[in-house]
Amino acid sequence: MNNNPDFSYQGVMSRKNRIMKQAVGIxxxxxxxxxxxxxxxxxxxxxxxxxxxxxxxxxxxxVGKTPLFEMHNLTKLVRLHAEPGKGAxxxxxxxxxxxxxxxxxxxxSLSCYQAQKQGYRGVISATSGNYGxxxxxxxxxxxxxxxxxxxxxxxxxxxxxxxxxxxxxCEAYGAEVVQLSVGPELxxxxxxxxxxxxxxxASLYTPFGIAGIETLGYELxxxxxxxxxxxxxxxxxxxxxxxxxxxxxxxxxxxxxxxTDVIGISVDLSGLHMASDHDFNRKSFTTxxxxxxxxxxxxxxxxxxxxxxxxxxxxxxxxxxxxxGEVFYMTELLAQLEGLERGPAGNTSLAGAFALARExxxxxxxxxxETEYTGAGKHPSPQLTFARKLGIAxxxxxxxxxxxxxxxxxxxxxxxxxxxRVDLDNLKKSYLKKVAQEKGGGALSPVELDxxxxxxxxxxxxxxxxxxxxxx
Amino acid sequence: xxxxxxxxxxxxxxxxxxxxxxxxxxxxxxxxxxxxxxxKGFLIDQSAAVGDQVAIRTATGRKVEGKLIGxxxxxxxxxxxxxxxxxxxxxxxxxxxxxxxxxx
Numbered sequence: 001m002n003n004n005p006d007f008s009y010q011g012v013m014s015r016k017n018r019i020m021k022q023a024v025g026i027x028x029x030x031x032x033x034x035x036x037x038x039x040x041x042x043x044x045x046x047x048x049x050x051x052x053x054x055x056x057x058x059x060x061x062x063v064g065k066t067p068l069f070e071m072h073n074l075t076k077l078v079r080l081h082a083e084p085g086k087g088a089x090x091x092x093x094x095x096x097x098x099x100x101x102x103x104x105x106x107x108x109s110l111s112c113y114q115a116q117k118q119g120y121r122g123v124i125s126a127t128s129g130n131y132g133x134x135x136x137x138x139x140x141x142x143x144x145x146x147x148x149x150x151x152x153x154x155x156x157x158x159x160x161x162x163x164x165x166x167x168x169x170c171e172a173y174g175a176e177v178v179q180l181s182v183g184p185e186l187x188x189x190x191x192x193x194x195x196x197x198x199x200x201x202a203s204l205y206t207p208f209g210i211a212g213i214e215t216l217g218y219e220l221x222x223x224x225x226x227x228x229x230x231x232x233x234x235x236x237x238x239x240x241x242x243x244x245x246x247x248x249x250x251x252x253x254x255x256x257x258x259x260t261d262v263i264g265i266s267v268d269l270s271g272l273h274m275a276s277d278h279d280f281n282r283k284s285f286t287t288x289x290x291x292x293x294x295x296x297x298x299x300x301x302x303x304x305x306x307x308x309x310x311x312x313x314x315x316x317x318x319x320x321x322x323x324x325g326e327v328f329y330m331t332e333l334l335a336q337l338e339g340l341e342r343g344p345a346g347n348t349s350l351a352g353a354f355a356l357a358r359e360x361x362x363x364x365x366x367x368x369x370e371t372e373y374t375g376a377g378k379h380p381s382p383q384l385t386f387a388r389k390l391g392i393a394x395x396x397x398x399x400x401x402x403x404x405x406x407x408x409x410x411x412x413x414x415x416x417x418x419x420x421r422v423d424l425d426n427l428k429k430s431y432l433k434k435v436a437q438e439k440g441g442g443a444l445s446p447v448e449l450d451x452x453x454x455x456x457x458x459x460x461x462x463x464x465x466x467x468x469x470x471x472x
Numbered sequence: 473x474x475x476x477x478x479x480x481x482x483x484x485x486x487x488x489x490x491x492x493x494x495x496x497x498x499x500x501x502x503x504x505x506x507x508x509x510x511x512k513g514f515l516i517d518q519s520a521a522v523g524d525q526v527a528i529r530t531a532t533g534r535k536v537e538g539k540l541i542g543x544x545x546x547x548x549x550x551x552x553x554x555x556x557x558x559x560x561x562x563x564x565x566x567x568x569x570x571x572x573x574x575x576x
Contacts, residue, residue, distance in 0.1 A: 009495055076569055122532060145532040155505040164549045171512070176531040179510040180488065183502055185495050189488055189509065197532070277502040329561060336562030337569070377549040385552025396557050410557040414565060 005195070012191050020305060023194045023201035025118045028306040035444075036435055037451035038307055040314075044250075048207035048309075051254055054110060054215055061141045063109045064215050066097040068223040068367070073337040074350075078357045081415040088233065088360035090353050092368040093220050096342055099141075100169070101373030103216055104134035107243065110208035112138035115200035121145055122199040126190040126304055128152065128163045129287045130345070130372055135202045136173035146175040147199065149190050154182050154280050161386050162286045162344075165377030182280045187304060205303040205310050210247045217251020220367055221260075231257045233364035234356065236349035239264030239319065240292035242300060242312035248369055249315035261317045265352035266293035268321035268420065269404045281390055282405040284324050284383045288348045293319075294422075298430040313428060313456050320419035322351040323402040325409040328380045329417065330354060342371040344378060355419045384408065428456045432467050474522070476515050476543045483512045483545045484528055484538030511536050512545070 006012070021027065031043040049057065058064045071090040079087035098105035108131065115123045122145030125135045132148035139146035148170045153159040167177045178193065180186050194201055203209060217235070224232045235252060237245045249262045267289040272279040274291045283289065297316070300308035327344060330351040335341045350368045357366050376382060384394050393407040399416055402409045411417060435444075435452065444452065444467060452463045476482050489507040513528030513536060520526045520540050527537045 009489060009493055073569060077565060080568055147532055153510075159548075161549055161552075164547070168547050168549060171531070174531060176534070177512070181505070181508045183494065183498065183507050185489055185507050188495070189507075197534070273499050275502055276499045277505055278499075328558065332558050332561040333565060337565060376551050379551055380558060381555055382550060382552035384555045384557075394555065394557055410561075414568070 048211035088357040088364035095370040100137035102130035106212040108134035111202035120200035123202040133169035136175035161377035213247020214251035217248040221255035238288040242310035346370040483542035486538035
């Protein structure tokens with residue numbers, strides 16, 4: 001660091017690449033191919049760890065090996081409204097059993113291992129989610145300092161209850177929590193902290209952050225096979241930044257699950273702007289929603305590392321949304337019918353599972369791959385109490401009448417729980433539009449074509465056809 | 473007025489970016505307000521009251537300066553009120569399930 005650094009927004013952002021390079025210990029340049037293309041597989045193989053290594057590292061800090069439970073009563077409830085022969089068996093992986101109470105411990109475990117191995121004194125993470133507590137908890141075990149940077153409050157000094165709880169958890173594990181008002185310049189403050197402390201960037205989006213989740217997909221495949229003697233028909237993943245989808249799907253692939261559908265589910269928060277000081281507290285879900293799910297799918301490299309290891313369109317077979325009210329309803333069902341007080345995050349994919357199980361065969365197995373610990377702030381009652389305070393109407397009714405930020409409609413019957421399909425082709429076309437912008441409309445090289453086909457889980461023909469329409 | 477002494481656990485507030493210093497392209501309601509920060513730590517100053525400019529030592533040992541806004545601040549997180557719209561869901565669905573059990 002020079003003696004008179006420029007701390008203006010532009011000044012810090014201009015040092016972004018240098019700061020990030022120092023803070024993750026990965027030379028991303030070595031994976032660049034040409035134009036927009038980079039070698040994703042090489043990055044994952046070279047910078048990440050093998051599944052066996054990950055398992056060993058996670059054992060050191062008590063991560064993983066969480067139980068898989070069958071949701072007998074939820075399945076029974078689904079079958080009440082299903083056609084004869086329909087109504088798949090629903091299972092849930094109780095990731096709340098991880099040390100910090102969520103699957104995020106898997107992601108943090110490798111980052112903190114890597115930081116320790118490379119001799120960093122501490123780690124920093126920019127997150128308002130469970131990942132903060134996960135990094136704080138893993139740092140505590142490895143004797144590293146930890147700073148978590150959160151977006152927490154609006155200009156009226158109102159804080160999101162769920163994020164307040166997540167901050168409290170970080171402090172409980174001994175971390176320093178830097179709490180910011182609404183705005184994307186969180187990244188600016190994050191860079192300043194990395195520069196000042198020279199700590200490791202425990203990003204959610206490094207190969208370490210993703211490799212840590214592969215064990216989740218692998219474990220669940222083993223558990224389902226052991227329990228029912230076959231592979232799951234579908235695994236449902238609450239989708240936000242794309243890491244959960246990417247890591248779980250890679251783990252399923254490594255376990256050899258060829259016919260398992262990888263399905264992403266997000267809470268529909270369409271119409272609410274992610275950088276809006278006004279909208280910030282009118283979201284009753286702080287993650288697992290479309291505000292992250294859609295932009296990160298269509299342009300993964302918006303992350304806090306040069307190349308994002310979480311690339312959901314490479315892995316998603318289908319993507320659906322559910323409403324906020326449906327997730328609150330499912331949270332209630334999980335507690336009252338299955339005796340598990342969990343959530344919110346995993347209950348987003350649980351709502352999806354409940355709807356999709358109805359259409360699937362009776363002997364199919366559908367897996368919800370996470371739960372998270374719940375508590376003050378995170379539970380439906382504080383979230384809905386807070387929503388009412390902000391003038392959001394809460395009532396029973398038809399989920400399709402939901403308007404994010406204006407009302408929350410709690411279903412009147414389990415038969416109303418439904419998913420809304422997001423057309424993945426449209427997301428892929430948005431991705432290509434962004435590529436066309438980046439390239440100023442220039443033609444794609446054969447290397448770029450192959451890269452995009454893999455990136456979008458499609459053919460080079462499809463890419464060529466639609467890139468042309470995107471303005472290429 | 474309550475005063476914090478050296479070593480007390482406190483919270484400070486600081487403006488990180490004034491509205492005119494913020495990133496381009498923000499929604500207007502965000503662009504017109506500053507980006508602000510709150511951090512907790514142990515008070516370095518000998519004695520200070522809420523509103524004073526102070527320095528703190530954070531959990532990682534960093535020194536941060538800002539306006540004192542809380543002395544041993546409480547965690548203001550709770551379970552809110554039971555929600556009438558959720559209270560009947562368990563009863564309703566258990567009835568559905570037991571109805572089905574009767575049929576079998």
